[in-house]
Amino acid sequence: MRSPRQRSEPTEHGGYRRDPEGTHPPLDSPSYRSTVLRHPKQPLILLPHRMTELTGPVFGEDRIGPVDHDLTRQHAAEPQGQRIIVHGRLLDGNGKPVPHSLVEIWQANAGGRYRHTGDRWPSPLDPNFDGVGRTLTDARGNYEFITIKPGAYPWGNHDNAWRPAHIHFSLFGTAFPQRLVTQMYFPDDPLFAQDPIFNSVPDPAARQRMVSEFDLARTVDHWALAFRFDIVLRGSAATPFEDEEHEA
Numbered sequence: 001m002r003s004p005r006q007r008s009e010p011t012e013h014g015g016y017r018r019d020p021e022g023t024h025p026p027l028d029s030p031s032y033r034s035t036v037l038r039h040p041k042q043p044l045i046l047l048p049h050r051m052t053e054l055t056g057p058v059f060g061e062d063r064i065g066p067v068d069h070d071l072t073r074q075h076a077a078e079p080q081g082q083r084i085i086v087h088g089r090l091l092d093g094n095g096k097p098v099p100h101s102l103v104e105i106w107q108a109n110a111g112g113r114y115r116h117t118g119d120r121w122p123s124p125l126d127p128n129f130d131g132v133g134r135t136l137t138d139a140r141g142n143y144e145f146i147t148i149k150p151g152a153y154p155w156g157n158h159d160n161a162w163r164p165a166h167i168h169f170s171l172f173g174t175a176f177p178q179r180l181v182t183q184m185y186f187p188d189d190p191l192f193a194q195d196p197i198f199n200s201v202p203d204p205a206a207r208q209r210m211v212s213e214f215d216l217a218r219t220v221d222h223w224a225l226a227f228r229f230d231i232v233l234r235g236s237a238a239t240p241f242e243d244e245e246h247e248a
Contacts, residue, residue, distance in 0.1 A: 019238045022203030031196035033157050069135040071147040079129035081110025081148035085218055085226040086167065086184070089141045093235025097141025104134040104170040105145055112151030112165075121154055146224065152191060164191040164198060171231065180241045184229045185211045201240045209239050 027039040067073045072083060086105075090098040108114050108131060111123040115130055129148060137143045152162045164185055171180045185198065192198055201207040209232070218226035231239045 019234060020203070020206075020236055023201070023206040023238050024240050025197075025200035025202070029196065029200040031158075032200055064134060064136055069133055069143075069145050071129065071131065071133045071145065073146075074130060075128040077128045079109065079126045079148050081126075081129075081151075083146065083224040084149045085144065085146055085215075085220070085224050086212070086229060087142070087144040087215075087218060087226065088229040088231060090137045090143060090171065091141060091230060091232050093233065093238065095232075097137070097139075098233065099137055099139045099141055101137045101141075102134065102172040103137060103143045104132070105147070105167050106132045106170075107147065107167045108150040108153055110148050110151050112153030112163075114153075119153075123151070123153070149186070149225075157196060158194075161194070162191050164189040164195050169229075169231065171233070180233065182231070182239050182241050183210060184227075186227065187211055187214055206238070206240050209237070 027035060029035045072078050090101055090103065092098055106114075108119075109126045109129045111126070113119055113121065113123040113125055115125060131150075133145050133147065135143050135145065147167070150165050150167060152165055155161055155163050166183045166185050169182050169184055171182075172178060183197070185192070198207065198210070201210070212227040212229040215226040215228040218228070220226070233239070
């Protein structure tokens with residue numbers, strides 16, 4: 001997961017103000033064992049964005065398919081599991097909407113299995129569920145996905161380790177180098193306390209900003225539960241992202 005300098009707040013002196021300490025997880029989080037193997041060991045080098053990166057191609061509206069946002073309609077039949085609506089707004093650090101921005105998601109199926117060659121634990125694949133979707137925010141920064149609530153799955157980090165149900169979010173600004181990645185969790189998950197990825201965010205308040213809110217007003221009777229997940233790119237209310245600027 002990567003984040004750009006543009007997520008830090010500009011100051012009156014022309015520099016950048018970092019998000020509050022503890023908002024983002026350090027890349028070296030010992031309880032999350034694989035970070036010991038893959039986090040950078042040398043000082044990072046900032047490569048400023050030049051015109052090539054900032055004016056290069058972006059993902060246009062013509063590349064979004066009619067059912068890319070609806071993961072339940074991408075096959076001949078519907079997938080198994082509890083249908084949900086995931087919606088929210090993409091906001092900058094001043095609370096202003098980020099319009100026409102690409103939002104992508106990927107997730108496990110209702111049994112907690114990814115459609116990936118590396119995922120082979122004994123939970124069945126769903127032939128009607130790929131687990132990937134994408135959409136663009138509208139003029140007010142709103143986005144919406146229709147999907148299936150993912151299941152928990154084992155991941156071998158520690159004894160009897162299970163990941164809480166979650167959905168991965170990938171966000172783009174006006175260019176591909178501005179990509180940010182985070183995870184959305186569901187309220188009151190009993191696995192929060194033993195999950196080192198969730199708990200790698202040091203600030204408890206920032207950690208809770210990764211937890212969606214059940215939305216009865218958007219829930220559709222006899223059809224789907226709804227969850228709201230607003231994403232803030234920077235500032236005091238920033239959604240936690242994995243960030244090379246916050247390496248331990």
